[in-house]
Every structure is written in structure tokens, then in C-alpha cells.
Amino acid sequence: MVSQLNPQQLAAVTTLDCPLLVLAGAGSGKTRVITEKIAYLVKHGTPAKHIAALTFTNKAAREMKSRVGKLLSDKDLRGLTVSTFHSLGLEILREEHAALGLKKNISIFDEHDRLALTKELIKHGSESWDIDEAESYIWRIGRWKNLFVTPERAILEGQGDAQPAAQLYAEYVRHMKSYNAVDFDDLILLPVLLFHEHAEVLDKWRNRIRYLLVDEYQDTNLTQYELVKLLTGKLGRFTVVGDDDQSIYAWRGAQPENLAQLQRDFPRLKVIKLEQNYRSTGRILKVANKLIANNPHVFEKRLWSALGYGDPLRVLTHKEEVAEARQVASDLLHHKFRHGTRFQDYAILYRSNHQSRLFERALREHAIPYFISGGMSFFGYAEIKDIMAYLRLLVNPDDDAAFLRVVNVPRREIGPTTLEKLGAYANRRHISLFSACFELGLQQSLGETAIQRLRHFAEWITDVADRAQRGDTFAVIDDFIVKIGYENWLRENSNSEDAARRKMGQVRELIDWLKRIAKEDEKEKSLTEVVSRIMLLDVLERNQEENAGDRVNLMTLHAAKGLEFPYVYLVGMEENLLPHQTSIEENTIEEERRLAYVGITRAQKHLTLSYCTHRKRHGEIMDCEPSRFLNELPEEELEWPERRALDPEQKKERAMDSFAAVRSLLNRS
């Protein structure tokens, strides 16, 4: 099986004596290299329990697990870690919580909880904080966490305008700790801090993970890189696989520079390039190479293919966005019938989610089945958040975010004023809202009825948590959802009976999902484990099952990374859309170019690009220019009838050409 690898892939798999960076171009078989390498390691004396492979998404981890499963026996696989960075972080935190001063029942705060906490802190805190800046403070705090900067350092080193955020950061950390909660960034940051401070703990983990593989390495941030360095130590027993041309998450803190940094930190680093592409035709790769050549590169790379040259790429021009959607839909349908393909062979890719609506409508008009990935997160639904908050509260009653979310849902006549006073009291005493409910001192700030209501709620939570702990956890959960009359509450708060039914369906789906997670793997999981596990999962896992069936794929370019389709439509190729307007303003064109590159390299056989000359934006019809990226593609590979001379240079060339043509005609006669 190893013999089927090409020479570069083989070298990547068998190189064990030095740290290794694999620069894997799009479609060059990087997942294959990682999975084969895990098998190779096991067969050459490293037990699976000492190997860890890290990915960014649960989906990638799942895929990798299943592929390794085909290469190794169950016995050989035992103890292998294939997980996301965040899951590994959670595992470390759970095992080492004591060293960090945390309790075992850790809550995970999502974006929403984070915002709620921040706003709460701003309201009760220093004058220098501005509630309207909440989002930007959060962004800054996240930045610091990703750059491995502690509050102390942020305060010391922060420039004047960063000071309020730095102060808030310190306060935020303090509160999170008292809630026994962590956010997504903490799942990486806290293990790193722990390893820095406790050499013996680090040793333990280094001994456990003796070989580390990292997928999509270009997407790591500084803290994640620090974690990799700590775990692998000076020996650098690792293989990281990445592609700087597919770095599209810099806006989320990813540092593609980590690729180059590796060479400086590990002088013995070996670099192997995978340049043979097994996905696309030669022509598609030529176009992609040409486009990405406009970006600066630390490592030069040139993809090639043995799959034949293929058809020219088409560029479709449309008058406006509705026409674009309709033409793409009918073009797709014609193509399907002419070539006898399946709907699932097609993908429509766009820059931003709102573009999907038009395509949905057009596909429906043509009775074409479709499937949208991404968009609304499962955890974006209020009913899911409510139930999750209840579950979190059962696991960890000190989780204030969860407490606030559900204390009055359904209505328990505990209004904002009561909560405000309770919050102020809890804040003074440095305790959670839940604990505050039981304190005698509360009588000074709150009336008797309010206190009674709060206590009643808190006691009820304690009681349910107790029962869930002792008895059949899920029976208790089913029971409390009925008990609180959640279904009725949904009915009262929905526009229609239909909507209420749908929402209740979602809740049931969540509970079923929880049950499934509790039972997966050999050992039964505790509610704590299930709840934190589910906080790290999202839409994708759910969509996984729904995606069955022969349907056209609709998704953003970000969501398309890692996927491939025989026929791809890359739509909305216009200035201000791709590249996105804000990217133009902030001058982050290179990342937009990579985004276009990712889109192009998804196509196996045929790629159609499309743009509009006019588009309605925020209700107003605007003129659109074709994307600069279209002009960067080699003209001879495109079928673009409407191509107009777009930049002055080309206009000049064009003019010269026709001038020459006329002259040669004249000369002939």
C-alpha cells in the first residue's frame, strides 16, 4: 500500500528522524500522507497510544479516523489520538484541572456567552469601558489569547487605546475562573500556560504524545504553534502538513507565517513539497497557478496534473444577480442532461452567505435538489441555546451565562431588576449568581418574594442535577423539559403552530444527539463530558447525516476548503464581492486571492466563473466591475465572450493587436 504513493508522498511518510514540514498543494493527497504515516509509525514501533494527529475541524478528524481505521487493525489502533486542537485542549484541561485551580466540571462558553459576560462586566465595571465597544473588546481579548499574551502583559505592553480592553481582559479572566468556565481560545491557551508553569505535567504529556501530526498547519495561530512546540520538545518529533496558498483564516488569528517560522525554530527541519495534483485537469491547475503567482511566496510551489488538459474555463456574464442565478441553474441542468451526471457532482461556490438565497430560489424554480452547508449554526437557534444552558447549569451551577439565559425561561417572574441586584451582590462577594441565591446578605438588596423565587429556582436545579447524577440521566432530562412546560412556552413565543413544532423538533434532535454522543466509544460518558463535547461540535456534524442524497452543493468558499467536485460554478466574481469590499479597504487582497484559488482548485473537470454587470446592494442597483482576479487568469484558457478591455494596459494591447490586424489586412491587399 505504501508503494502506491508517489516519491514525495513516500518520503513524507517514511521520514522519521527529523521534524518535517509537508507543503501539500491542493488535491495532492495530504490526508493520505497523514493517515499512511500513522500506519507507518505504528508498524515501525511507535504504539498508537503515543501518536496524536491534530486537525481543526471535527469533520476532518472524523474523516482521518475512518481512513486510518482502514489501514490498521483495531488492536493496533488502540489509544490513538485523532482530534481537533480544541478537543485535545479540553482533554488536557480535564485531566490537569487541579494544577490550574479549576474544578472538574468545566463549562465552555461560546461566542454568545462571551458577549453576554463582557457586557455584564462593562455595565458594572470601570468608567473607561464603553458598552458599544463590547464586540471590539472581545475581538482584542481573543487576539491576545491567540497571540499567547496574558492580561498582565496586555496591560503592561498595551498602547493607550488598548488599555481599556486590557483591563477588561484581566477582569474577564477572573470571572471565567470563578464560573469554572473556559472559552474556545482558553482550550488552547490554558494548556500552554500550564505547560509553561508545570514542567512535570509537560513531561507527562510529552511522554504520552511521542509523535505529533498536524493537519492544515497554515491555520494555526501562535498559541497553537506554542502548544505544538511544547508537546514535541527539542527533538521535534512531528510532521506538519499545510499549504500557505490555502490560508484563508488569517482574519480569525491564523498565522500562515508559522510555516516559515518552523524553519527558524527547527534548523533540522526537512521540507517536502507535494506538487502532483490528483484532482483537477491541467488547465484548471494552470489557471490556479497563474492566479496565485500574484501573491508573494516563501516556498515556491507549482501544481501539475496527469489527468489530461481538459476543457477551457467559461466565464459567464449577466446583467444582474437574478439572471446570474437563473442562468447558472439552467446551465447546470442542461449540462446534467447532456452528460448524464448526478446533481451531487455540482457545486455552486460564493463569497458570502447572502448570495445563497438567489441560487436557492433559482434552483427551486428549476426543481433542482440542493443542499446548503454552513449558514445558520445549530447553536444559533434560541431553543437549542435554552436547553443547552439548562444542561450546562445542571453540570456546573456556577455557570452564570447559563444561569442568566434560563432563569426566566419559561417565565418565573424573575425580571431584569431582580437579576441586576443579584448580579451586583454576587459581584461584590465574588461568587456566582447561583451561590448568591442562597446567601443571607441578599435580603439587604432584594425583597422577600424575589429571593423566594430565586431560591426556588436554584433549589430545583440542584434537585434535578442530583437526580441526573444518580439515576438515568436522560430520563431526568426528558422529564425536566416536560416539567418546565417548555413546549408550551415555545408555542406562546412562536408566530405559528408550525414554527413551534419545528422548534420542539430541534430540541428533540438535540436530546437524541446527546444520547448518541453519550453512547459512542466504548465507555459511557458522564453528562459533563457529553455537554462539553457537544459544545465543541456544531452544524457540520448535524448536516453530515442530512447531506445524504443526490443534490447540488451550495456553500461559501470557506466552507468548500478540503472538498472537491467534478463541476464547479464560482459565482459573483466581482470587485467588492470577491475580493470583498472590506478586504479592499483593509488591503487584505492576498487572502481574497487565496480564497479565489481555493474555489478554483475545488473543480475536478470543469470550472465556470460568473459575474454580473449590475447588482442590487442594500436595495440599490449598483454597477459592478468584474473581479480583478478574472483579469489575472490566462486569457487563452478562458471562454469569455463579453470580455471587455478592463485595465488600461490590456486596452492598449488590444488596440495594438487590432491595429496590427488591420495593417496586415491592408498589406495583403
Place this chain on the structure above:
DNA sequence: TTATCCAAGATTTTT
């Protein structure tokens, strides 16, 4: 405490 209206803002979103 809840319903309703109006203004503002509108990328991408692995966990």
C-alpha cells in the same frame, strides 16, 4: 413585563 416600531448595518466563522 411585553409588544411594537424604527433605525442602523449588512464577510468569511474550523472550535
Place this chain on the structure above:
DNA sequence: TCTTGGATAA
């Protein structure tokens, strides 16, 4: 244009 959230009135 459409959604969301804040302010206001009942």
C-alpha cells in the same frame, strides 16, 4: 432589502 436590537409606550 432584510434582519436585528434598542427605545418607547401600553
